Amino acid sequence: NTKLTELHVGTTVRVPIPDVDRARGSPLNLLAVIVAYEADMYKLCTEYGMLKNRFTRAQLVPCPENILNYEKTIATAGVKEITVREAAGYGIAGSQGYTRCICKTKCKTNRCACKKNNVLCNSKCHG
Numbered sequence: 001n002t003k004l005t006e007l008h009v010g011t012t013v014r015v016p017i018p019d020v021d022r023a024r025g026s027p028l029n030l031l032a033v034i035v036a037y038e039a040d041m042y043k044l045c046t047e048y049g050m051l052k053n054r055f056t057r058a059q060l061v062p063c064p065e066n067i068l069n070y071e072k073t074i075a076t077a078g079v080k081e082i083t084v085r086e087a088a089g090y091g092i093a094g095s096q097g098y099t100r101c102i103c104k105t106k107c108k109t110n111r112c113a114c115k116k117n118n119v120l121c122n123s124k125c126h127g
Helices: 070-077 084-089
Strands: 012-016 029-038 041-046 049-055
Touching: 012 041, 029 070, 029 084, 041 070, 049 084
Parallel strands: none
Antiparallel strands: 012 029, 029 041, 041 049
């Protein structure tokens, strides 16, 4: 058993993107920079925003070099918090490409994502 080394604030890491959140041709990992470390959990920031979730050391793979600049990444991201799925959608290949509504009004109003896009609701809707 090898002990994982501690990572420091400003280190660039790779965060694996779950396959259900990736589109075809999307990268397997998301690049992020560590912005905080507390209670054995790391808070990360990507160029698209701060990640809502906190990550353990076992979930992160450090990059051999700091690819992302700490100050520039935080300035670009701002205060917006996003999920890993949203960050993966901002990537080169985009998101998986389907809309899903969770409306309770039987898709009668334009608040429904499907009706707004003129798409019939399908099996992915109303989960």
